[in-house]
Amino acid sequence: MVLPPELPPLLLSLPPLLLLSLPWVPTEARTATVGVLAPREVSGLLGDTVELSCKLPPLEHEVHVTQVTWTRQDAAGNELNVAVFHPIQGASFPEPGRLEFVGARPGLELRDGSLALRGLRAQDEANYTCRFATFPEGSRSARTWLRVLAQPENKAEAEEVPLSPLSPEPVPVARCVSSEGRPPAQVSWSHLDGKTNESQVPGHQPGTYTVTSFLIATPSSQTDGKPVTCRVEHESFKEPILLPVTLNVPYPPEVSISGFDDNWYLGRREVALSCDVRSKPEPTDYDWSTTNGTLPPSAVAQGSQLLIQTVDESINTTFICQVTNALGTGQAELPILVREEPPNQAPQQGLSTLGIAFLIVGGLVFLALLAFLIRFWLSRRSRRDQHRSSANGHVSYTVVADIIASSSEDPPKENTK
Template sequence: MWIYEPKDGENIIIAMFCSFFDSNFPNSLFLVATGWQVEVEPVVESYPGQTVNLRCHMALRAEGRGKDQHRCVSPKFDPNYPDSPVKGRVSFSPSPPNLDSPSIQISDVRMTDEGKYICEYATYPIGNDQGVTYLVMLAKPQNSASIVTVDAGTKPVVVARCESVDGRPAAQISWVTTANGNGTTVSKPGVDNTVTVTSEYRKVPTAADNGKDISCVVAHRTQTKPESFPMKLAVQYAPQVTIVGYDNNWYVGRTNVVLTCQATGNPVPLSVQWKTMSGEMPDTVQIRNNELKVLKVDEAVNTTFVCEVKNRIGTSRDQVTLTAKCGCLKMFSSVVYQCHNECCLLLFSVTLNILTTDPVSAPPQVVWIYEPKEGKRINIAMFHPKFEPIYPDSPVKGRVNFSPSPPNLASPSIQISDVKMTDEGKYICEFATYPVGNEQGVTSLVMLERALK
């Protein structure tokens, strides 16, 4: 007989086939059996809707024959299939069955058919023997994963979720990520004897976590390999703001310098607003989106600029304090400048390489030329190493002199004292050599209405 033992419940006979010995049958076979073994498959796997074969075989060892040994075996009755969960779907195979191999098959198997199936032989006077096959029902789960959008905070929350629905047996879920969190997994009964497994990944979300890679990996017996779901964490946070562009060298007269307000945030920042701590925006400033452009640096930009950025999560800001310096444009290699009351002292460091091998070549001479905004060029200072410095008639005569004095050709800088508004313009330092030719550098002197404090 075959007996079905469900996981939860009592044993049920599902198929029977009876035989007995009749001494009136002279052709009946008598066996003296000193031992036998019921052979079955320990585990059989199947999917819903399939037909499954549960094999059973009786292996006997015969050691002799005799007329008085009542062991076995003339088929006498038809197979019997009592009421059971598999009635109408179970049958002996082959049919009619034989005692050597009374296997059964179950058609249209269901998830609820899972359990132990016992093939049992009953004999007289030897007793019973049995073999047990475990029918494992498999169901391929429906796997999915999703990201949970969260706000940056200080407490652990669910940031990702993974689910394996209606599988049999239960799926195994794991997480792969560089984020510092933990996964928790729970299982619950699904439909038709299946299992649904849900895993949640929790962590304390920070702005730095936004966009980090995270993958849910689902392993199941019905899959040839684990199924992976790559995702990216979604953490919303208030803007992070930085002002760039100020190099601490915004000298008076410098033009078209720009401050840029750089901001990151999730969601993307909705607005960028420029302000000053004083409340007044200088006239020389132009604002376009996240850029603040100073058309010409003057005393008015000696203030603190503030960039304020908003998104749905919050508002953030950054600020930078500017200092306008009295400055002069670069001449040859560098310019050193300072302001003192109404006097702008210009000190030029000039490097001049004279490429000549002719010992009789004339030494170079230097000439300073003033070019006003409107008017002709005027020589204001000249020096030749064989002669004394000369200061021709000019608007700065009496206020201009070489510095140091006496001058040297390595650094023939000039100093103009008691500068006036009318002194603004270009000042050209020109070296004249033979036979190399001339070389010059130009500095623009910018005059302010009053000295910077």
């Protein structure tokens, strides 16, 4: 709306909200969104204060602003008056106390129509239109979408699974709750193998929502103790909230049998089988049996152990260990194949090709070493004999020389006396 060029003094004294209801001539042909500075969207948290900015930049020629009006569009599309500012009369609000013009002051040039809204409520979320009524240019307006957000509170924890007999069907094992959020938060889990069950209900504050997500998984030893993460995303968060949870899941017994080394032969004594169990809670009962029903006479069950005093033909069967806890039962089977005699008493078979090759190589190495030792011994003996021969020749030569020397001397003279 725009005020006429000559406003009667009586009308100037009327409250601004009443001026809106007067039959002014609409100036739709002169209405435009260009020139009014206002954001397309503004968001604020529930209960906080938000500012709807609306400013008119300086114009090239002289233009008088006669009024600033704020309206909002309800769910049905109707325009509702929110606030009015008149250069002489000042501000007027249908709901005083929550609204305030930030920059407009009576008696000053009206260029800033920004509006502050306190104590933000969910029902305040709407399209708001700021309109400058000018003379003689007409009206200029801009629209802003106000979003009202509520930051949710979040928590995640392991779900307590009751200790009662369970079927193999999946059950809730963890819960993640995002409370009092607006809009509703987005909740997801890092455990890709599990399924989820999500629900959404209104929060305690009007316009808010509480989202609850359950992680569904089949109870097992692989699930128990596994770390998972609840991821909460919301427009009011700079980054997602990550909530770690360690699963605490009871499960029926998971059974396996150990102790058989595939070397049980007739007559072997004091062997045993062990019933290995993973169970939460602890097992309450162990039951040993065979596919034939009862245990062989030489087998004695002692809890998780099955002691066999002597291996005989009756041990050549399939043993079954069944374990029970508070949630159910689990069992394992192990077939036993009894040999007639120990492996070291079995008939000897011919040497393999590899064994023969090792024997040949070993024999050749032995012969080469023996030949070397014999040659070395002969060589040393030969040198020793040569040394002895040389020494004996020298002695003989000396003896011969002495004989020759003694024979050449004159014979002794006889005593003539």
